Amino acid sequence: MPIVIENLTYTYQTGSVNAFTALKDISLTIEDGEFVGLIGHTGSGKSTLIQQLNGLMQPTSGRVTVDGFDMNDKKQRKSGRALVGMVFQYPDYQLFDETVYKDISFGPKNLKLDEAEIDRRVREAMRLVGLDFDEFAEKSPFELSGGEKRRTALAGIIAMYPKYLVLDEPMAGLDPSGRKAVLEMIEGFRKQLGCAVVMVSHSMDDIARSAEKVVVLRSGEIFKMGTPREIFSMADELNEMGLEPPFAARMAASLRRGGIDLPHGLYTNEALVDALEAWKRGEKHV
């Protein structure tokens, strides 16, 4: 069953003079196994929204159900929360245990699994994130490089076998090859574990590459929802909202303004080049 958000409104400091409504009447379904990209300007409500997905925050009005569990209900919330793996920004700063092994096993231990199952999951998670067991299991997290810390933090979450993996800017601060590796890893878990992924990112290029559905938040409301193709066709609107569309989409918009009538929905350099080649051959867009 999916995560269903129905008419969710969230107000910070309800009733006080500082009351601030961060989310307004949000309705959204995250289907099983789906990859959803969540984008929006700083302050648009992205972080508030993802914290509703595992019940860290509860709606002021409206309802969130995770796999049928009503997150407004205290008892059901616990069951729902166990299905949602949250990875916050800069998870590398959240490592705390003496060894990589202990850090990754922390979550599975809390699930009250037996030792053998915990060990199996830690090994599997380390393999999935590309950390060699013999080399890293007994290392202190503090001896690791930035990229290795990020992998350890991700391994700790996936060892809990989340049905839904929620990630807030998982690639922030990594170099280009690190970004690519983490994104490929996330795509890999999704295939292997069959989990749904909700990813918040400022990088439209990363969203364009991986997401099946893109949700655009603006001032606490869903401004638009659609396939990357539909969303990134609106290069000018995104720009106005302070979101930078993928490079190829901005380029296509600029070329259209210059008089080359390219089709809509181009957001990778490869697709753009294909379209330009077709245009040059005379197969002009109709």
Added chain:
Amino acid sequence: MLSIKNVSFTYDSGTPALENVSLDIREGEFLCIVGHNGSGKSTLAKMLNGLLLPTEGAVIVDGMDTADDDRLLDIRRRVGIVFQNPDNQIVTTVVREDVAFGPENLGIPTEEMIVRVDEALKSVGMESYAESAPHMLSGGQKQRIAIAGMLAMEPNVLVLDEATAMLDPYGRRDILKIVHELHEKKGITVVMITQYMEEALGAERVIVMNSGHIEMEGTPQEVFARGDELRKIGLDVPAAIELRELLKERNIADLGNAMTLEEISEGLCRSLLKI
């Protein structure tokens, strides 16, 4: 004016971070240092004002050795560094005081300090926030305050150590614009350390670090022409240059040295529409 001579550096843990690096930074230049995580670029940045001292070799700022304790204050006055995390660089509860913190420590007289702080805030477009609380500002605004704090010390060299890494694309663009303005209008020498290859396009010279040494050096044009080598060491070329190369490979258009979206778009329209 800033000379790095055969510098090697090994952290206490025994990990070598720099191996025999030599680099001269010219007065008034805009230099960009790129490299993957762990390539040694941040270690190099911290060498520039004596936050770290070489294990071997020397760093000379305007004739002063960073290893000379007596000159350290002079060196830090000349070379200011802005770091990655905006929250770690705020020390007071009012923006104006935060910007004044550095010059105050240098013993600048009050009247002059007020002038410097106002001027610095104006340079980063934050003058209307002088009396605000820094913790209420966005990440990009905090970084502008951090830059203003450096400017108030009137440095010759401004070093940005991944100062845009934690900002959203617009915050990043703002900082980049401000830094370019400071370079053009005030002639400040800029050393920008970054993982975003796009940010290196506007530099006069690009240094590519890999495993603690300088792997490549040249203009952005020269460095980004070596895309395959860059990818091999975990880097990338800016999307604009990747597109330009693809257009050439597929015989759609040869756009020469175009590096920005505007240049490529213009060139393509001219070439395809035969204007």
